[in-house]
Amino acid sequence: MAKKVTRNSTANTLNFRPPTDVKFDKNKGTKPLPDPTSIKNIILLMIVHLCRKVLFIDPNIKVGVYILLVFFGSILGDVLPIPGTYFSRKDNLFNVYFVKLSWGWTMSFVGSFIYLTSNIYSCGDKAQIRKHFLRLLLATINWFFWTNLFVYIEDSYGYCSKAIVRGRKSCLTKGFTWNGFSISGHTFILIYCTLIIMEEAKALVNWDSIKDHVRNEEHNRSSEDSSGATSPLDSLTSEQFDHVKEKYGQFTPYIRVAFIGMTLLALIWDVMLLATIIYFHSTPEKFVASVIAVLLWFFTYRFLFHRRILSLLPGDGTFRYMNPTQPLQSLSVRRSSLAGKATDKIPKFLGMPLNPMRNPSSIAINPAEDSFLTRSVATTDALSQSR
Known part of the structure; x- marks a missing residue:
């Protein structure tokens, strides 16, 4: 006689959860963390952050301010009796050692900045580095041509207060006054240098994200799973990746120092421009000098370089760590490529499904457990029929 199965025993028999064997992904949940930062580095980053506030102003806004300031400030300087100050003297320290050597100062800091940054985002490609230096070469040609043209116009179309004396140099040597249209070379060079600094400084936008890209890409290349989050460095060869990894850590402190120096120069140029406007x-x-400087900046950086004619824009290289067409975006925004794409919609924590029962593919049931489950279901069906 078959043994009668009671309801309580059946309930106890069915009160179980099938054992599961959840397979963990060893590569998930092990994403590397950033290295600890020293106090010295934090202070340097704070200074760089303040410098960003100065150089990352939209150049279009700065150009408008320059034009209005030169026009209306010059009128006020001609009309109002402004008292003389230290900056009204031609032999002041800033005029002698900075303004008169402004092109050399600017090219020294900007040239160092371009070499260090382009060496990283161009992966040491000398051809690309030379293309980036073409921007400074073209700027130097513009500076040399226009400053000499200003002198030529003044010499050719001016006259001495003493009619019998010819030539500007002879007139000034003999103590007379030379009357001519002297286009302000200081106004031209100060505005042009500041705009060049602001444009070249854009290479530092999202610069810190390269460190994150290197860390993530190194993790992806060392892991066996190829489904991890992609990075802008995934297309680089091993030699290029090693170059970026090495030079980024080696050059970044010097890049920040050069960036701080460029900021100080831009501030000095603005102060001396204001003194030139007034005195x-x-x-x-x-x-006229300010308009020429703005037109040169617009023609080179907004037309030639934007269309990759003769040279590239700052930040253009073997890999893209920022969007050069929108360089003034928030620095806290990371590239969408770092976010990765979800392979499924199952919520996970450290690579493990939060509810394994909702993921049938992750459950492995051996044959013995399968037969036990079949017998339990059959017993339940027999009870329902006996009722």
């Missing part, structure tokens, strides 16, 4: 040259001479 030196006439309004037309300064206004």
Whole structure:
């Protein structure tokens, strides 16, 4: 006689959860963390952050401010009796050692900055590095041509207060006054240098993200799973990746120092431009110089380099760590490529499904457990029929 199965024993028999064997992904949940930062590095980053506030102003806004300031400031300087100050003297320290050598100062800091940054995002490609230096070469040609043209115009179309004396140099040597249209070379060079610094400084936008890209890419290359989050460095060869990894850690402190130096120069140029507007040259001479400087900046950085003619934009290289067409985006925004794409919609924690029962593919049942489950279901069916 078959043994009668009671309801309580059946309930106890069915009160179980099938054992599961959840397979963990060893590569998930082991994403490397950033290295600890020293106090010295934190202080340096704070200074760089303040410098970003100065150089990362939209150049289009800065250009408008320059034009309005030169025009209306020069008119006020001509009309109002502004008292003389230390900056009204031509032999002041900033004028002698900075403004008169402004092109050399600018090219020294900007040139160092371009070499260090382009060496990293170009992966040491000398051809690309030379293309980036073409921007400075073209700027130097513009500076040399226009400053000499200003002198030529003044010499050719001016006259001495003593009619019998010819030539500007002879007139000034003999103590007379030379009357001519002297386009302000200081206004031109100070505005042009500042705009160049602001444009070249854009290479530092999202610069710190390269460190994250290197860390993530190194993790992806060392792991066996190829389904991890992608990075802008995944297309680099092993030699290129090793170059970026080595030079980024080696050059970044010097890049930040050069960036701080460029910021200080930009501040000095703005202060000396204000002194020039108030104390030196006439309004037309300064206004024409400012317009020429702005047009040169627009033609080179907004037309030639934007269309990759003759040279590249700052930040263009073997891999892309920022969007050069929108360089003033928030620095806290990371590239969408770092986020990765979800392979499924199952919530996970450290690579493990939060509810394994909702993921049938992750459950492995051996044959013995399968037969036990079949007998339990059959017993339940027999009870329902006997009722």
